[in-house]
């Protein structure tokens with residue numbers, strides 16, 4: 146296995162790192178405090194090609210591979226998790242279902258403005274009664290000739306309140322369970338769509354998380370992605386991409402927390418010497434570094450396998466689960482190394498601690514990831530009886 150990054154992957158890493166260091170990180174505390182994304186920064190991200198790294202150039206993207214995309218998300222999250230999430234929603238959760246299952250017309254219509262940052266996008270699977278058990282969703286899609294009529298509500302939609310286009314998953318018949326689920330692209334400027342409450346959250350505060358209400362909303366069948374009954378499969382395939390992105394966000398945040406702690410430990414003196422001279426602190430830093438490296442490797446490997454066309458259900462789940470837990474642990478230890486200052490806004494560690502915790506919950510909780518990993522392992526090593 147070649148661990149060297151290609152020139153293109155290095156280029157994207159450098160561009161994203163520079164942008165995160167110069168444009169995102171210095172203002173990440175302000176974005177968090179104001180609970181607002183910076184639309185100018187989003188436009189700049191798009192101009193740099195960071196909103197559709199793996200979307201082909203024909204559809205307005207940068208046309209690179211999945212590993213390049215994953216690295217770009219990691220670097221952006223090292224600057225600001227909420228803005229990294231915009232790039233992940235646009236470049237993966239919204240783009241991938243269209244690229245893999247959409248029609249040529251759908252790709253041409255929806256992808257270029259989203260990669261250009263002119264239109265905001267979202268992905269809406271979860272509902273109040275349907276979280277981990279995503280197949281039990283209840284947003285109703287009634288057949289009405291050339292259209293579906295949508296009625297019901299969706300919950301927890303990242304960017305739901307500011308999105309122009311949203312991929313929603315609905316059911317034509319709940320009795321049919323997964324076989325009744327359909328994926329549709331909706332436009333939010335049409336009658337019958339409204340935004341309900343916005344969640345007040347612990348972290349990722351600049352990223353809005355919203356309830357969506359559909360009241361006799363008409364969506365043309367031309368906006369249906371794949372066939373009826375394929376929707377659940379499309380949702381799950383998309384999450385295989387998304388989970389690698391969550392691993393990347395966790396790695397980026399953990400990297401920043403480790404950097405802050407490593408620098409601080411060499412500046413702070415107690416008992417007449419730098420904190421970094423205490424072996425107890427060195428052991429913490431060493432564990433953080435080793436775990437971060439392992440988390441980065443499982444995340445990159447999952448992305449690389451996807452580029453090779455290999456099955457990544459288990460790898461994506463491992464990347465998401467492991468990197469998010471390591472991310473939380475590293476943020477926790479970084480806060481400890483900073484002592485009282487770790488608990489204040491001054492050094493950003495408390496924000497990272499709040500942000501990275503989400504990665505254990507969204508795009509399938511880590512319990513769900515464990516179910517997926519165990520299921521795949523038991524299939525691979527099934528004992529003949």
Ligand SMILES: Cc1cc2nc3c(=O)[nH]c(=O)nc-3n(C[C@H](O)[C@H](O)[C@H](O)COP(=O)(O)OP(=O)(O)OC[C@H]3O[C@@H](n4cnc5c(N)ncnc54)[C@H](O)[C@@H]3O)c2cc1C
Pocket residue numbers: 268269270271275276277278300301302303304346349354503506507508509510511512513
């Ligand atoms: C900030 C934020 C942004 C989000 N963005 C989006 C988005 O853009 N689009 C979208 O569709 N969704 C989004 N979500 C929803 C997210 O994916 C769900 O919250 C998540 O899948 C968990 O669902 P739930 O909250 O209903 O928890 P539940 O499913 O109710 O789970 C509660 C607890 O029970 C555990 N549990 C459930 N089933 C099992 C089981 N079989 N075995 C063991 N334990 C189990 C869970 O792991 C969890 O610990 C977002 C959520 C948040 C918080």
